[in-house]
Amino acid sequence: MIFNQFFDNASSTFTYLISSGKGREALIIDPVIEKTDEYLKLLNKLDLKLVKVVDTHIHADHISGLNELAKQTGCAKIMGEQSASEVIDIRVKDNEKIKIENIELISIYTPGHTDCSYSFFMKDRVFTGDTLLINGTGRTDFQNGNSYDSYDSIFKKILKLPEKTLVYPAHDYNGKTYSTIENEKNNNPRLKVKSADEYAEIMKNLKLSNPKMMDFFVPANKKGLTIKDLDFQK
16 A cells, blocks of 8 residues: 655645555545645656545645646545535545545544544544644634534544554644554543533633634635636735
């Protein structure tokens, strides 16, 4: 299996490329538009055909490369059925399978960070988007986020996965690249709570500033801007 993790320094975003092998079909999760050439370079190097691209949710801190990749490769664009994106080809529901050759992802509806957030489970790993981070959790104070939904998504869904499951989030701000369900249960300070009310109180008091340019990024991702669109606006 080919598994490649990219990192965008500007937004601290992880992107994942998955394929069953050289010369085969490939899938990308949470691409960043400025990194499009980097993704295409690796796809070409490994003779991979990008057939599906997935966003875990509508991002507020960068412009997704989902629509740009589709324009350049003809791949299908996938998000959860609750997404407000105007350019999605396939809208998955909870517990739905996404397949490319020998690779299979199972969608898990995990609202809380946003109302359209999904995680994707694949054998020994789970891609958690902004729902569960490494030693943290995604904020819940915009895009119809909800702390109680976040609690349920994490405690009743993600943490029910096998403890050795690898956790690959959409962001990290402290130099870490992955975790495990077991590590998060034991070490994540936001999970050291006894109730949903206690978790909600923690989230309410984070007092974080909004991501820079959120008012541009969110509608841009709903409309599926491409590099051509961005060049036109400059």
